[in-house]
Amino acid sequence: MLLYTLRRIVIMIPILIMISIVVFALALAMPGDALSGQIDPSNTKPEYIEEMREQLGLNDPVHVQYGRWAAGILQWDFGRSFVHRMDVTEAIGQRLPNTILLSVLSLLLTYVLAFFMGRYAGRHPYTIGDYGIQGLNYLMLAIPSFVAAIFAIFFFSFQLGWFPATGSIGSGVTPGTMEYYLSKLKHAALPAIVLGMLTTASYTQFLRNDIIENAQKDYVRTARAKGTPENKIYNKHILRNSIIPIVTLFGFDIGSIIGGAVIIETVFTYPGIGELLITSIGRRDSAVVIAITLMLSVATLVGNLIADLLYGVIDPRIRVE
Amino acid sequence: MSNNDKLLEIKNLHTGFDIGGKTYYAVKDVSFDVNKKEVVCIVGESGCGKSVMSLSIMDLLPKHNGKIDKGQILFQGKDIVPLTTNEMNNIRGKDISMIFQEPMTALNPVLTIGFQMDEVLLNHTRISKEEVRKKSISLLKQVGISRAEQIVHEFPHQLSGGMRQRVMIAMAIACQPQLLIADEPTTALDVTVQAQILELIKQIQEEVGMAVMLITHDLGVVAEMADRVVVMYAGQVVEQSDVDRIFYDPKHPYTKALLGSIPRLEEKIEVLNTIKGIVPSLKNMPETGCRFADRCPEAMPECRTITPELGETEKGHAVRCILYDTSRPAEKAEVQS
Numbered sequence: 001m002l003l004y005t006l007r008r009i010v011i012m013i014p015i016l017i018m019i020s021i022v023v024f025a026l027a028l029a030m031p032g033d034a035l036s037g038q039i040d041p042s043n044t045k046p047e048y049i050e051e052m053r054e055q056l057g058l059n060d061p062v063h064v065q066y067g068r069w070a071a072g073i074l075q076w077d078f079g080r081s082f083v084h085r086m087d088v089t090e091a092i093g094q095r096l097p098n099t100i101l102l103s104v105l106s107l108l109l110t111y112v113l114a115f116f117m118g119r120y121a122g123r124h125p126y127t128i129g130d131y132g133i134q135g136l137n138y139l140m141l142a143i144p145s146f147v148a149a150i151f152a153i154f155f156f157s158f159q160l161g162w163f164p165a166t167g168s169i170g171s172g173v174t175p176g177t178m179e180y181y182l183s184k185l186k187h188a189a190l191p192a193i194v195l196g197m198l199t200t201a202s203y204t205q206f207l208r209n210d211i212i213e214n215a216q217k218d219y220v221r222t223a224r225a226k227g228t229p230e231n232k233i234y235n236k237h238i239l240r241n242s243i244i245p246i247v248t249l250f251g252f253d254i255g256s257i258i259g260g261a262v263i264i265e266t267v268f269t270y271p272g273i274g275e276l277l278i279t280s281i282g283r284r285d286s287a288v289v290i291a292i293t294l295m296l297s298v299a300t301l302v303g304n305l306i307a308d309l310l311y312g313v314i315d316p317r318i319r320v321e
Numbered sequence: 322m323s324n325n326d327k328l329l330e331i332k333n334l335h336t337g338f339d340i341g342g343k344t345y346y347a348v349k350d351v352s353f354d355v356n357k358k359e360v361v362c363i364v365g366e367s368g369c370g371k372s373v374m375s376l377s378i379m380d381l382l383p384k385h386n387g388k389i390d391k392g393q394i395l396f397q398g399k400d401i402v403p404l405t406t407n408e409m410n411n412i413r414g415k416d417i418s419m420i421f422q423e424p425m426t427a428l429n430p431v432l433t434i435g436f437q438m439d440e441v442l443l444n445h446t447r448i449s450k451e452e453v454r455k456k457s458i459s460l461l462k463q464v465g466i467s468r469a470e471q472i473v474h475e476f477p478h479q480l481s482g483g484m485r486q487r488v489m490i491a492m493a494i495a496c497q498p499q500l501l502i503a504d505e506p507t508t509a510l511d512v513t514v515q516a517q518i519l520e521l522i523k524q525i526q527e528e529v530g531m532a533v534m535l536i537t538h539d540l541g542v543v544a545e546m547a548d549r550v551v552v553m554y555a556g557q558v559v560e561q562s563d564v565d566r567i568f569y570d571p572k573h574p575y576t577k578a579l580l581g582s583i584p585r586l587e588e589k590i591e592v593l594n595t596i597k598g599i600v601p602s603l604k605n606m607p608e609t610g611c612r613f614a615d616r617c618p619e620a621m622p623e624c625r626t627i628t629p630e631l632g633e634t635e636k637g638h639a640v641r642c643i644l645y646d647t648s649r650p651a652e653k654a655e656v657q658s
Contacts, residue, residue: 216383217426218421218423218426218427219426219427219428219429219430221381221421221427222421222427222428222429222437222489222492223429223440224379224381224413225379225381225413225414225418225419225421226413226414226418226440226441226444226492227409227410227411227412227413227414227415227441227444227445228410228414228440228441228444229407229410229444230406236432237429237432240429240431240432241429241430241431244431314431315431316430316431316476316478317430317431317476317478
């Protein structure tokens with residue numbers, strides 16, 4: 001298992017190098033650069049702009065720029081954000097806790113809701129309760145998240161006033177107090193619910209269908225023939241099988257924790273990574289764009305690895321030597 | 322034979338499946354007994370209702386459309402048809418247990434052999450977990466698994482088909498049941514393993530003193546194992562008797578045809594004997610007349626109009642065929658009156 005993990009990590013290195021080249025090339029290919037966004041060309045001497053370009057190394061050949069950037073990364077230096085006037089690591093570091101809070105909250109909601117709804121619907125298929133859950137699922141699947149987000153803001157923030165509509169923290173709270181953490185949680189709650197809708201619906205449906213399918217299996221008949229009570233058949237025999245695909249998906253979800261939700265964060269103007277990515281693209285802050293994209297790639301790769309390892313842990317048939 | 326010797330009495334069992342609002346009977350009016358410590362073989366082609374009959378006894382029919390419509394299943398004199406699932410759970414695995422055709426899928430793939438072995442003992446006894454585990458290991462040894470201490474920590478996919486069937490047998494005998502129902506326990510196994518498994522069932526049957534209801538379509542197995550034989554065709558019992566009379570004095574044309582389709586060493590034939598046609602499907606079952614008439618070499622015009630009943634030609638030998646007077650409904654009515 002350890003050897004397998006190490007091998008997988010080693011394989012990631014060439015993949016990451018390839019990704020970094022592609023990402024870097026794409027960022028450079030964006031029309032314009034940080035200077036064209038920052039400086040009013042009609043108000044500045046072209047010589048000055050040219051001089052600044054030369055100074056920042058923007059006129060160097062692509063491979064030289066890439067080499068300089070890659071060398072920086074190896075020393076944990078992702079460059080500077082021209083827009084935010086700080087190191088990229090700092091800009092991302094400010095946003096990352098917000099995104100992680102949002103994602104973890106959303107994942108927690110997703111798994112808890114999907115587990116209980118899926119288990120109930122799978123055990124009592126084709127009953128009123130099951131139809132209710134399925135109806136809810138299809139609703140959650142069918143409504144695009146940005147529409148749901150707008151409706152959620154309208155109802156729960158404006159009409160009912162239960163949740164704040166924007167931001168990640170109330171004004172005037174001191175960091176470290178109980179009030180501060182509650183305010184953080186309250187700001188993350190609504191986007192987390194909307195963010196988790198789609199996955200909740202799909203995971204509920206996965207679990208339900210898998211339970212129904214497994215209930216027909218021969219081993220269930222064997223368990224019944226042994227006189228095992230129905231509760232134990234469902235909670236031990238069937239659930240232990242049906243939970244496998246869901247747990248594996250958890251690995252991929254871990255990848256998305258860091259990625260956050262571009263659309264949801266933007267709609268809620270929630271200061272997270274996704275929102276940072278969008279504004280950075282808009283303002284040609286290529287250092288930030290490259291760093292976030294690379295971070296997402298790493299998260300996805302690590303998530304895949306965790307998914308594969310989880311498979312081995314939970315399914316004895318796929319245990320890796 | 323006195324009533325006390327009867328372990329299981331099936332009386333006029335009708336088991337049907339609801340398909341598209343209509344009930345189709347896979348088992349129609351089946352009656353027979355299993356005595357204590359007796360091996361009864363149920364014989365018939367695929368689709369004859371053998372498995373459905375055995376699942377009816379265990380209350381393991383598919384819940385959404387299978388049901389027992391009429392009839393009684395008396396186990397130790399008590400009707401078990403009306404019992405609730407919870408009440409059945411006290412009987413299943415303890416007094417009646419069952420092994421199935423497919424050992425490859427009959428065990429839960431993600432639970433250890435030990436867990437699945439322990440479960441049956443935990444369901445029916447009040448002994449500690451450590452005791453249960455010890456018992457499981459000794460049971461596994463009893464069915465000829467020498468590495469029992471390791472096997473309990475392994476998963477089903479690590480065992481061969483024969484080993485899994487041994488595990489199934491170990492589970493089935495864990496609580497020393499009165500009756501073991503074995504639904505084609507060797508069909509999915511290699512020929513060499515088949516003999517071992519049958520030998521094991523026979524040996525345990527003698528050790529434990531339980532009755533065995535063995536469902537098979539292998540007449541070689543029947544000759545080897547059975548005390549009594551019940552021949553089923555299209556959901557009905559067509560003949561039942563002790564094993565010798567079935568083999569040496571078969572009455573029903575279907576039984577004769579089954580026996581005739583066994584190739585013999587001393588005969589030299591080009592083409593194996595078969596019974597022409599197939600068992601009618603549930604939806605195409607003839608309403609009146611003999612259900613075997615279409616395939617019967619001795620069929621007469623009357624066979625399609627008179628529905629034969631099961632009647633005794635002599636003590637302990639019953640046949641459902643109008644060739645034998647006792648099977649004609651009218652005459653039987655006379656006898657009764």
